[in-house]
Structures are given as structure tokens and as C-alpha cells.
Amino acid sequence: MTVGEAAFNPLDLSGRHYLVTGAASGIGRAVAERMALLGARLSLVDVDAAALEGVRAALLARGVVQATPFDLRDTDAIGPMVEGCVAAQGPLHGIVHCAGLQSVMPVRTLKLERARELFAVNTEAALALSSALASRKVYAGEHGALVFISSVMAMAGSPGAVAYAASKAALHGMARTLSVELAPKRIRVNCIAPGFVRTPLLERTERLWEPGQREAVEAQHPLGFGEPEDIANAVVFLAADTGRWITGTVLVVDGGYLAH
Numbered sequence: 001m002t003v004g005e006a007a008f009n010p011l012d013l014s015g016r017h018y019l020v021t022g023a024a025s026g027i028g029r030a031v032a033e034r035m036a037l038l039g040a041r042l043s044l045v046d047v048d049a050a051a052l053e054g055v056r057a058a059l060l061a062r063g064v065v066q067a068t069p070f071d072l073r074d075t076d077a078i079g080p081m082v083e084g085c086v087a088a089q090g091p092l093h094g095i096v097h098c099a100g101l102q103s104v105m106p107v108r109t110l111k112l113e114r115a116r117e118l119f120a121v122n123t124e125a126a127l128a129l130s131s132a133l134a135s136r137k138v139y140a141g142e143h144g145a146l147v148f149i150s151s152v153m154a155m156a157g158s159p160g161a162v163a164y165a166a167s168k169a170a171l172h173g174m175a176r177t178l179s180v181e182l183a184p185k186r187i188r189v190n191c192i193a194p195g196f197v198r199t200p201l202l203e204r205t206e207r208l209w210e211p212g213q214r215e216a217v218e219a220q221h222p223l224g225f226g227e228p229e230d231i232a233n234a235v236v237f238l239a240a241d242t243g244r245w246i247t248g249t250v251l252v253v254d255g256g257y258l259a260h
């Protein structure tokens with residue numbers, strides 16, 4: 001094996017700049033850690049300023065990382081926020097939208113205000129981020145990748161998940177259409193649909209479950225619950241050159257949840 005072969009890494013992200021939302025916790029944090037390890041420059045966005053600063057500080061030794069505390073419910077301000085990240089660290093190669101809200105709400109007791117909040121963060125923010133990346137001021141012009149974190153709940157029914165499922169299913173349609181529209185700019189657009197992953201979001205959901213429900217839900221995953229890194233691995237696969245011929249698709253990463 002030559003030195004060149006030994007150094008070959010198809011997941012290499014060096015020289016590229018990615019914006020990661022929801023980077024203060026769970027899956028977003030794991031994505032930031034993986035991308036930093038692979039050499040990317042990062043703009044990290046989250047509403048939780050203190051936790052975000054902790055992630056930025058932990059990743060500093062790995063490269064150039066900037067933290068932008070921001071509430072993605074302010075969808076009109078997303079474009080200017082993204083432009084601010086570009087002014088600080090150069091044009092973007094991609095955006096990974098991990099920030100998300102979950103809510104267990106049977107349709108009978110649905111609060112539309114809460115449903116709108118879910119849609120603002122999970123769905124509208126994805127649309128505004130995509131629009132920002134498509135702009136010539138923002139996009140680096142090559143290796144473009146948008147990755148939206150959706151959910152298996154968009155593909156399999158689960159009681160109480162109607163608003164969440166709808167907000168995530170919209171991402172699948174968005175990715176398909178955007179993949180066609182943005183292909184001429186060499187921006188690929190994909191979703192990852194995780195099963196249940198051990199993060200603070202899952203811990204909050206578990207508190208609402210009946211006794212024994214946790215074990216039952218885990219048993220629906222032949223490989224058990226996932227770890228944030230399992231999703232981060234799929235994100236870097238799609239963002240890097242390993243995913244260069246993949247667009248408009250939903251990659252299910254669920255430990256077998258949808259297999260039966």
C-alpha cells in the first residue's frame with residue numbers, strides 16, 4: 001500500500017464548511033463531532049446558547065468552529081443568520097438540519113399552536129435553510145449537500161404523533177422536489193429517517209410513557225435503540241463524496257424498526 005492509498009478517506013470533509021442546526025444536543029451534537037473529526041469548518045446553530053457554547057469549546061481543538069445561538073422559530077431571520085455564518089467563515093457546502101421538536105398529542109386534544117411550533121422548527125426552518133443555501137451569496141458552488149433529519153414516524157403510524165409525523169413527512173416531499181430543482185447547482189438533498197435514538201429528546205418522551213412501554217418500544221427495534229453516532233455516520237456518508245450520486249431519497253437508519 002502506498003502512502004497516498006493509506007491516507008485516502010472517502011469521507012474527508014476538509015476545506016468544506018457546514019452549518020449544523022440543533023448542534024447543542026443529541027444527534028446534532030454527534031453530527032458536529034463527526035464532521036469536525038473529518039476536517040470540516042463548522043457553523044453550529046441552536047437555541048440553547050449555554051449548551052451550544054459547551055459543544056463549540058469541546059470541538060475547538062479539532063478545527064474552526066463557530067457557535068450561533070439562534071431560535072429557528074424566527075423563520076424570517078434564518079436567511080440573514082445563514083449569511084452571517086458565511087461572512088464569518090466563508091461560503092457553505094452544506095446544511096444539516098437536526099434541530100427538532102417532538103410532542104405526544106392525540107388528535108382529540110391537539111393544540112394547533114403547539115403543532116405550528118413543531119412545523120416552524122421541523123419543517124419551515126428546513127425550507128428557509130434550503131432557500132438560503134441555494135443563494136449565490138451563500139453556496140460555495142460545489143459539493144453541495146442538504147440533509148434533513150426526519151423520522152420513522154413519517155413512515156409508520158404511531159398514536160399521538162400526528163403533528164410530529166406530518167412535520168417530518170413534509171421533509172420527504174421537500175427533499176424529493178428540491179433534489180430535482182437544485183441538481184443543476186450540484187446541491188444534493190436527502191433525508192435521514194431515524195428510529196428511536198438515545199438522546200435527551202427520547203428521555204423526555206419516555207417520561208410520558210406507561211410502565212413497560214420503554215421495553216416494548218425498544219423491542220420493536222431488532223437491533224435495539226440507536227446511538228446519536230449511528231445517525232451522524234449516515235449524515236457524513238450523505239454529505240461527503242461517498243454520497244455524490246445520492247439525491248432525493250430517504251435513508252432509513254432505524255435498527256430494523258420498519259423492517260417488520
Ligand SMILES: NC(=O)c1ccc[n+]([C@@H]2O[C@H](COP(=O)([O-])OP(=O)(O)OC[C@H]3O[C@@H](n4cnc5c(N)ncnc54)[C@H](O)[C@@H]3O)[C@@H](O)[C@H]2O)c1
Nearest residue numbers: 022024025026027046047071072099100151196197199201
Ligand atoms: N432521538 C430520537 O429518537 C429521534 C428519532 C427520530 C428523529 N429524531 C429527530 O432528530 C433530530 C434531533 O433530535 P435529538 O433526539 O437529538 O433531540 P435533542 O432534543 O437532543 O436535540 C434537539 C436540539 O434542537 C434544538 N432546538 C429545538 N428547538 C429549537 C429552535 N427553535 N431553534 C434552534 N434550535 C432548537 C434543541 O435546543 C436541541 O439542542 C430532531 O429533528 C428529531 O425530531 C430523533
